Amino acid sequence: MELWYSERGIVPGLALSVEVSKVLHEEQTEFQHLAIVDTPLYGRMLWLDNIIMTNIKDxxxxxxxxxxxxxxxxxxxxxxxxxxxxxxxxxxxxxxxxxxxxxxxxxxxxxxxxxxxxxxxxxxxxxxxxxxxxxxxxxxxxxxxxxxxxxxxxxxxxxxxxxxxxxxxxxxxxxxxxxxxxxxxxxxxxxxxxxxxxxxxxxxxxxxxxxxxxxxxxxxxxxxxxxxxxxxxxxxxxxxxxxxxxxxxxxxxxxxxxxxxxxxxxxxxxxxxxxxx
Ligand code: AAT
The missing domain is CATH 3.40.50.150 (Vaccinia Virus protein VP39)
Incomplete structure (x- = not known):
């Protein structure tokens, strides 16, 4: 089964999607939803509230x-x-x-x-x-x-x-x-x-x-x-x-x-x- 994460909503009408190989961590903090995932394309990524914050590649x-x-x-x-x-x-x-x-x-x-x-x-x-x-x-x-x-x-x-x-x-x-x-x-x-x-x-x-x-x-x-x-x-x-x-x-x-x-x-x-x- 393929797993994809999508950044959606921040720019109306646009989705930025990345294939995810492994979900390493997910939690709801006091302020936002936080996720750390591994991806084949960008390496490890940090997401907050379903928006890409940073990743190893760029x-x-x-x-x-x-x-x-x-x-x-x-x-x-x-x-x-x-x-x-x-x-x-x-x-x-x-x-x-x-x-x-x-x-x-x-x-x-x-x-x-x-x-x-x-x-x-x-x-x-x-x-x-x-x-x-x-x-x-x-x-x-x-x-x-x-x-x-x-x-x-x-x-x-x-x-x-x-x-x-x-x-x-x-x-x-x-x-x-x-x-x-x-x-x-x-x-x-x-x-x-x-x-x-x-x-x-x-x-x-x-x-x-x-x-x-x-x-x-x-x-x-x-x-x-x-x-x-x-x-x-x-x-x-x-x-x-x-x-x-x-x-x-x-x-x-x-x-x-x-x-x-x-x-x-x-x-x-x-x-x-x-x-x-
Ligand atoms: N270095 C690239 C990553 C970021 S994350 C921006 C950080 O700002 C988050 O960790 C968030 O918790 C923090 N933050 C948000 N509001 C406040 C605040 N009022 N005071 C202090 N910290 C805050 C930037 C990503 C850019 C994404 C572009 N799409």
Whole structure:
């Protein structure tokens, strides 16, 4: 008997289906339905509420691109905050930067972290690094309670449903702005330009109202709807498009390089239109 898992409902009219060879773990946590499955195509996968979060085959694209663009734009990032991202992939990338002294992960669902450590050590392995602090609380509340503290804030959130709705709202963005230092940089995953025609311009507007430098950049992720994925950056001082790469660290990466960093800001016309709506 073949078993297939389908991501359905988040983009109306679309199903993203993957053959599953083995279901390793399923539970209803306090916040969401969590599943870990093995698949022939993507290797091990983490699903939340029947939506694909990450998998062994393509996770490097998302985790490198949510992290390294901001971390190389900032000349000396020391303290970094990740909101969401309980699988630990963004944290693994952040601590590759030698200037980083502390990375704080604020994940609402403890079970995502615990399960990722157990079943996805390739992704979650860095969560035990001494530079990393893992807190189990709502990122919306955490951002409100911290001022002038971080060089970089990354929002590695689920889609704008359930506990993540507030992570796409103006008040949260304002609190993140205030939690950043005077030359801080903010990045949020902002979904697919094909299917989120309302969300992307709304986030652009919110971020533009706060930061002098606001940009959208893209990466290609086969397991997220549309395959073409967007990240929105707000920067108080440093322009991601004029980075002096000769002063930036070298570290191993599979997707990110300096050419990709520059190219990611080159947008197709329809995406330009979307962000200027
Ligand atoms: N690294 C890719 C995986 C994710 S998971 C996003 C995480 O955000 C989940 O573990 C979820 O529990 C957490 N989260 C949701 N809301 C909050 C909140 N309010 N505070 C803190 N953490 C939160 C991203 C996948 C993107 C999927 C694209 N389709």
């Amino acid at each position: 996770e490097f694209v998302y985790h490198e691109m949510i992290s390294h663009v901001a971390l190389n734009t900032h000349p000396n990032p020391k303290k970094v905050l990740v909101i969401g991202g309980g699988d630990g992939g963004a944290i693994r990338e952040i601590i590759k930067h030698p200037s980083v002294e502390k990375a704080v992960l604020v994940e609402i669902d403890r079970r995502v972290v615990e399960t990722s450590k157990e079943y996805l050590p390739e992704i979650a392995g860095a969560l035990d690094d001494p530079k990393v602090e893992v807190l189990y609380e709502d990122g919306i509340k955490y951002a409100k309670e911290h001022k002038n503290e971080f060089d970089v804030i990354l929002v590695d959130s689920t889609d704008p449903i359930g506990p993540a709705v507030g992570l796409f709202e103006g008040d949260f963005y304002k609190n993140c702005y205030e939690a950043l230092k005077e030359d801080g940089i903010f990045v949020a995953q902002t979904e697919s330009p094909y299917y989120n025609e309302k969300l992307i311009p709304k986030v652009q507007k919110d971020i533009r109202s706060l930061y002098p430098i606001t940009k959208l950049y893209l990466a290609f992720i086969p397991t997220y709807p549309g395959g073409c994925w967007s990240f929105t950056m707000g920067s108080k001082k440093h322009d991601p498009e004029t980075v002096d790469f000769s002063t930036r660290p070298n570290y191993p990466a599979r997707y990110y390089n300096h050419g990709i960093h520059k190219a990611a800001f080159v947008l197709p016309n329809f995406v330009h239109e979307l962000i200027n709506k």
